[in-house]
Amino acid sequence: MAARIAPRHSEIARRARAARGNWVLAAVYPAADGGQSAARRIPRAERMPAYHPPGTYEAYDARHDDGTAVWVRYTAGLPKPAPRPPAVTYRVCDRGTSRSYEGVRIVAVTVSPDCPRCGGPRGSAVPYRFPEDGEWYVADKWKNGCGHTDMYAAVLAEGRELARFVADATLALDDEASDENEEFGAAVALLRALEKKQRFLTARRSALLLAVAGHDEAARRVEEERTSTSGRMSARDAAQFLVGLAAARASCTDCDGGRINYQARDSEFVSLRCGRCRRDVVPRA
Ligand SMILES: [Zn+2]
Ligand SMILES: [Zn+2]
Structure with a gap:
């Protein structure tokens, strides 16, 4: 049984090389640990000779309908593809929840960059204009490379749930001392509040929640650090990293x-x- 589900890494590595720069679904692990471990080891080619030399592949794990998916990208050579975003924002149509026609509202929602079915990267937003009730509206369409279609209603629900989670944590924040004058001060305070709300909050989810709260720069830096260290990183580590980065920026005399x-x-x-x-x-x- 184990032999049947064991991923064939040399074949996966070959597929990723052929699709250079694009994410390829490597394997689906029944247990989250297995997927997380593979995603950490692939970039370092640690006990994974198929991905030699270290640093030529990127990998991430994500929730999949059947377990934990590992996605792999071959990035050797130039130009290096853009890093994975911590979140994506789409303009979607909100048609309300009642059965009768309520008209349309365009809402910008920030959601996970991963397809909720398979963890594959969600597509880039393509704006389209449409007329309704004598008005013109602009919303986004996108096509996920994995083939799964995101419905507006589901994306709206996902975005609202994330926003509510952040709002709840922000409420608890008021009596907390947050240093708004420091760069990332508000982002760090939010991370500490989120961590109290959800134990074992990962840096990956922290970056998504920071983006939902509008702390885009903090979100990108946390995601970048998380990816480059390819180790386990918690919300607490992320907060500490941001404090250190703010201090480094404040004192840097090397750059312009x-x-x-x-x-x-x-x-x-x-x-x-x-x-x-x-x-x-x-x-x-
Ligand atoms: Zn998918
Ligand atoms: Zn500098």
Whole structure:
């Protein structure tokens, strides 16, 4: 039995190389531990020789209808694909909950970047305009690479549940000392409140909830740190990481707004991302 469900990693690695830069469903593990362990070991090629050399594959685990899915992406060579976002925001149609026609409202909702059925990455938003009741509206459509379709009503429900969870934690926050003057001060206070509300909150979910609360920069940095360390990271670790990053940014004298600019020996100007500040910098042409 075990032999039948054991994933064939050399074949998965070959499929991922063929689809370079795109996420491929590697395997579905019946137990969450198995999936999480594989997702941590694949990027390091740890006891996973099929993924040698370390650093050529990325992996993440996500909930799947049949267990825990592991998704793999081959990223060797340039250009490096964009990192996975901590969350996605779509404009969806809200038609209310009653049976009769209530008209349409466009609502922006922030939800998980993973398909709720299989954990595959959700598609990118494509805006479309449509007329209704003599007005024009713009909503988003998207196509998930896995083939599962997200219905607006389900996405709305998912977004509302996440927003409610964040709002509840924010309510508990008021009497807590949060240092709003520090960068990430509000994000760190929210993480501490969330952690009290939900034990064993992972950094992955923390990043999603930070994004739902509008702390986009904090969310991206936590997700980036979580991915690059590929170890277990909790909400508490995430909060500590943000405190450290805020301090590093406040004291950094190496860079100019997150960029280190210098003139190379061939007199070409070079601009690098400051590794201490880790700001998102758009590559200059
Ligand atoms: Zn799916
Ligand atoms: Zn810097």
